Amino acid sequence: MLEIMRENASGWIIKILFAVIIFIFIFAFGMSGLNSSGDPALATVNGQVITRAEFEQMYQRASENIRRSNPDLDQAQIKTPEFKQMILGELISRKLLLAEAEKLGIRASDAEVSAGIAAQPMFKDANGVFSKDVYQSALRGIRMTPSQFEADYRQELTIDKVQEAVAAPADVSEAQARQLYDWVGEQATIDYVAVAPADYYDQVQVSDAEVEEYFKANQDKYMIPPQVTLRYVAFTPAALAKYQTVSSDEIKAYFEANKDKMQEPEQVKARHILVMVKDSDPAEVKEKAKERIDKIYARAKAGEDFAALAVENSDGPSGPDGGELGWFGRGAMVPAFEEAAFALNKGDISEPVKTRFGWHVILVEDKKEGTVKTLDEAKDEIKGLIAEEKASEKINELLDQSMDRLVSGMDITAIAAEIGVEPTTTEPMPAQFLAQILGMTPEAAKSVEALAPGAAQKSPVAITGGYMLVEKVEDIPSTLMDLELVKPSILNTLKDQKGTKLAEQEAEKIVAALTGPDAEAAAKTYASRIKTSEPFDRQGNIPDLGRSVPLTKAVFEAKDTSWLKFPYTMPGGLVVVARLNKHIPASDETWKEQREFWLQQANDNYRRETLAAFMDDLSKNADINIARPDLLQ
Known part of the structure; x- marks a missing residue:
């Protein structure tokens, strides 16, 4: 049981929030008003029909609810096949659970339905008492009759009863909850020697033949994606403004009426380097994009010319101009980019920043404080x-x-x-x-x-x-880029690869020395290079080094403070030789403060796993046919 919980501990918050969202939109909007006997079937579950209308209306209402609760959410995420498949999965689960309830003779009583509805805050008046008028008004707002809502609410209670019956035996003991708390809350520090690929760049030679060979072997990386040229007429205030006539009297009158608003806002002048990647891209593509931006960031921080780096590496339209963005104020850029840019001081370079366009590294060249403007x-x-x-x-x-x-x-x-x-x-x-x-x-x-x-x-x-x-x-x-255009990038890639290989070879020598027969002498030799990390947990974000799942796993499994037998290559190419410095147990005081929370979370998590296994078993033994897969695209 604890193994299951451990594997899923880091996703608890997401699971809990997602379950809440699903419950809210199913309960708040209901399903019983959606059936349409003449509507074509989207899917069947053991002969029970899920109509297209059921799916589309549940999808619409789920989308609306999520948009209201999270207005900053990228709308493309709720139009993906994955989101639509999730909606269908919820509908299939409902059919299976209601069928199971009928088989087991489980049904919510009239008294339970009445009591449950009367307890809902949304149906109470100003005095906190259930009001029939408020109830009926609320249902009119979602275009449902009381009989439809009550039938649907009965289904919800019935499903809850089935789930409760399945999950009831899944409670965990305090000792098991404490064991999970100890596992999640444990931290560690390491001693390490870091070997940087950049330290070996002066030893690296890359020939034109190697560049050409790499280019030929990796042409997929250097393809210009399909492009289009469009012609358009925009009907927006900004696009049509230049065709309007504005008199000096109008300008003066506006200024007099809005003097308090005539302020020069805070601005920054910046450049950026963009590595494009979409949220819908495969995990492998996302990982490569992150690795690429990390290397660019390391070079920028090391002092390389930022504009030249942008010309060489940026996927954005400002790349050929050295990433130049000019002056901009708040509200001109997407929130994450803006927050990072305005937090920097003049001359600072940001760590990689993620937006819906991809990964950015930002250089702030100058800043202006806000000032009050004159009419002129x-x-x-x-x-x-x-x-x-x-x-x-x-x-x-x-x-x-x-x-x-x-x-x-x-x-x-x-x-x-x-x-x-x-x-x-x-x-x-x-x-x-x-x-x-x-x-x-x-x-x-x-x-x-x-x-x-x-x-x-x-x-x-x-x-x-x-x-x-x-x-x-x-x-x-799509066309292949010219080799001369991408040659600087390939040179850097090959230099990184060769530098990393030399760094790994050096790290292997250090490991051999620190674990060999003259380990004591080797420890003195490398003493000046040995650093101790700040504490980190099993998530593996090691301060000053980055995230490495293999290194983190090895450290938390270590039984003593011997040097680990292998070096570990970190994001960005840094190679690390490490050993456990100490394990830091989870705090007893924090356990006392959070005991009830961890008991509840351990129970909730294991009950969810039990229900998931139950639903998986129901699904495997069900006859499920999706008649219209095209509607999920």
Whole structure:
């Protein structure tokens, strides 16, 4: 039992939150109003039908609830096949559990249903008493009748009873909970000698033949992804503002009315290096991206020219310009990037920062404190604000006019000329990043990507701040980069590899010396290089070294303070020779404070594992047929 809990201990919080979310959206919105006898079957479970309407409405309501509870969540994550499969899995589980309840003769009584509903805070009046009026009003808000809600609530209670019956024998003792607490809370420190690949770069030679051989063997790494060129007319306040007339009197009146707002906000001037990676990429791709940014960060911190590093390594559009972003204020960048940039001092380089675009390393070149503007200083900004206000009033009219012309067969260029604006033709851009670059949904981006060259999207595309009419100009297939362009990157990669190999060889010599017959003399030889880490736990984030699961496992399994028999290569290439310094037991005082918490968590976790095994057994013995797998894509 404890082995199961140990393997899953680090995921407890996620599991608990996820279970709460699932319960909330099932309970709050119900299912009994979703059945449709004429609706096509999405799946069947032992002959019981799950309709398309059941799935789609549960999916919509789950998505809405998660968006409300986590507004910063990347919306693409709740449109993935994985999320849709999770929704279907919940529906299948409900069918199986209700069937099991019927087999076992388990059913929630009328009294239990009434008492459960009356206890819900959402159905109580200002005095905290159940109110029939509040109850009925709340149900009207989710378009359900009392009979539908009560039938569904009865199902929820019935499912709870089945789960309780299954999990009841799964309680753990205090001794078992303490054992788990001790295991999770234990820490360790290590003594170590670190060998850096960079220390051997001056010994490394890389020939042109090696570069060419590496390039040929790894061409998949140096492919320019498929790109597209688009032409569009944007109907947003910002895009249409330049076509508006703003008088000096309007500017002055705005300034007088908004003097308190006329402040120059805090700004930073920065460069960045971006290693692109998406949340939907495979784990292997994510790991390689992280390894790559860690190496770039190490080189930047070591003093290499940041702009040159950006030209050589950045996947972002600012890469050819040395990662130059210019001046920007708060709200201009995604939150994680902004937080990191504004936390830096002038001249500082950030550790790798993760956003939805990938991994960034940021250099802050300068900073400006906020100041109050004069009319002369603010006039251009005010002109832009007024122009955008005027433009926003014309968006619908211009969009309607443009749609009439699009339907009649006119192309984007001709439409733009007739309504008095200039179309924009993009530079070639990666097709996979259309959504991020143009601010449209992933579905719209796929639709635009699928257009034939010369064809236009037949309806407006929603983008950040408004809409656009768009047509494809050109498809550019994936091509291999020129060797000369990527040669500096390959040289560094090979230099890293050779440096790491030499570092590993040196580390192996150190291990042999520290564990050999003259270990005492070797310990004196390397004494000046031996450092002691700060405490770390089984998660394996070792201060100043990084995360290594193999090293962490070896340290916590060590029975004494002998040097470990193998060196360990850390993220970024650092090679470490290590030994256990000491194990630090979990605190007795903390156990006394958290005893009830750990008892509850140990019980909850093991009960979840018991239920999961029960559901797995039900699923394996069930006849489950998914008739419409396309709906899960």
